[in-house]
Amino acid sequence: MPDTAMLPAHGPAAASVHARVDELLDHHDRRLGLSFEAIKSGATTAYQAAGILKWTRRERSLVDMDPFNQMLAVLETAAHLDVLVAQRRLTSVDTDGVRHYQMA
Numbered sequence: 001m002p003d004t005a006m007l008p009a010h011g012p013a014a015a016s017v018h019a020r021v022d023e024l025l026d027h028h029d030r031r032l033g034l035s036f037e038a039i040k041s042g043a044t045t046a047y048q049a050a051g052i053l054k055w056t057r058r059e060r061s062l063v064d065m066d067p068f069n070q071m072l073a074v075l076e077t078a079a080h081l082d083v084l085v086a087q088r089r090l091t092s093v094d095t096d097g098v099r100h101y102q103m104a
Contacts, residue, residue, distance in 0.1 A: 044101060085101070
């Protein structure tokens with residue numbers, strides 16, 4: 001589709017929707033890679049992986065965030081890990097209500 005101005009519900013308007021889509025795709029590709037590396041380095045749960053990753057533009061640790069944002073970070077990590085399972089790069093198994101991830 002032709003590019004157009006982006007008028008988001010919050011934040012400033014931008015000249016290109018395509019540029020923002022490309023930014024988001026790049027961001028999620030990076031996060032998938034970092035999530036994969038967290039499991040490769042020994043994390044087995046989304047919580048453990050989120051604890052390895054850095055958060056926000058300030059590169060904060062999970063423990064330095066308030067509980068609500070910690071929960072969001074763990075949920076985002078779980079979503080990325082589930083994408084990696086769907087891509088067959090990881091496998092997962094649920095044990096006692098906890099999803100554990102490992103290398104495929």
